[in-house]
Amino acid sequence: MNKTYKKFILSFIIIFITLLYFLYKYNNKVEQNQVDILVSNRVEIVQNELTNQKNHALSLAILFSKNQNVISFLENNKPKELKKELLTSLENIKNYTNINNIQIQVHTKDLKVFVRSWEDKDAGLSLESFRKGIVKVKETQEPFVSNELGKRFNIKAISPIFNQKEEYIGSIEVIVDYSDLKNRLKYMGIDVIALLKKEYLPIATYYQEYNMLDDFVVIQNDYDKKFYDYLSLNKEYLSNEQFYYKNKNKIITQIPLGDIDSKSVGVLMISFDKSEQNFNYLPKYEYMGEINAKDTNFKNHLLKEKKEIIIK
Structure with a gap:
């Protein structure tokens, strides 16, 4: 084998290895x-x-805040009747949609717990010092939703409640976990x-x-x-x-x-x-x-x- 042929083979090998290297790098970059x-x-x-999830919770909060029974029971200080109304609504949601991770809380205009769908022990508890979302809704009198840190950390959608005279009488909160x-x-x-x-x-x-x-x-x-x-x-x-x-x-x-x-x-x-x-997937x-x-x-x-x- 002459020197020219050896050089040709060597050059071919070097070029081939170089091409493989750049192809490898290119494929890695593409991947x-x-x-x-x-x-x-x-x-x-x-x-x-x-x-x-937030939009869904906020929609429910707004709908509940317009419920005339909710408005009447809050305004007339009837917590037992209001809780019964909330539990009935939640049961209907569960039966017809199979969604059971929703809880509801109603607050008075002075930011105290009026009714909770899941317990009774904290009725009258003031939330003003650690529930910024409730304070925000009272100040702006507009619905609001966020992840909020309290005794739990979850999605909290809050909507103000107004009586027939358009007076602010409290707020209602829909709580959704993950x-x-x-x-x-x-x-x-x-x-x-x-x-x-x-x-x-x-x-x-x-x-x-x-x-x-x-x-x-x-x-x-x-x-x-x-x-x-x-x-x-x-x-x-x-x-x-x-x-x-x-x-x-x-x-x-x-x-x-x-x-x-x-x-x-x-x-x-x-x-x-x-x-x-x-890559073309879009959520439904x-x-x-x-x-x-x-x-x-x-x-x-x-x-x-x-x-x-x-x-x-």
Whole structure:
């Protein structure tokens, strides 16, 4: 084999290896861009679902505030009758939509607990010192919704109540936890766990006995145990040093959750499979539960038609 031929072979090998290297780098870059798009898409879906949950809670709060029985019972100081009215309404919501994670609280005009759908022990308790949302609604006399930190941390939609003379007589609050959000996102292939920073436990006393996860407390009783165990073994994923983390076929990211002051008090951890790269996916906001309609034809017809961002 002459020298010219050897040089040719050597040059060919070098060029071939160089091409393979750049092809490898290019493919990695393309894959990285695809993953970036996938993560951005999934984060947007979660944000949209959070917004959807808030809008739903706010709509209910406004509707309840216009209920003439609610107005009359509050104005005439009839808490027992009002609680019965609220429980009947919640039972109807549960029966016809299968949504059972809603609680309602009514406040007097001086910001005291008048009626709670889930308990009676705190009737007359003043909320002014630690419930900024209720104070805001009294001051503005306009509906308001946010993630708010109190004894619990969840979605709170508040609407003012006015009597027949258009006088402010109090407010009504629809409280929604993150269980429905978790179930809807699970249907879309996304697992979530809502976490509150443990430094806020002196305020959020409801979670004192809940499971901890590093510097956070899990604010749900019903959560994905596998995802919890996965985070327990990989606590670095709880930090926000990176936009997202990859582990084999799993991608983990998070959305900071802020209170009424837009201060981050917790995070919503998010997990999904890397293989689910459907970039054209758009969430559908139809209700995913069973429609409990007596008219079978009507039911069938409906079924047929059917990084730091702080979410406050």
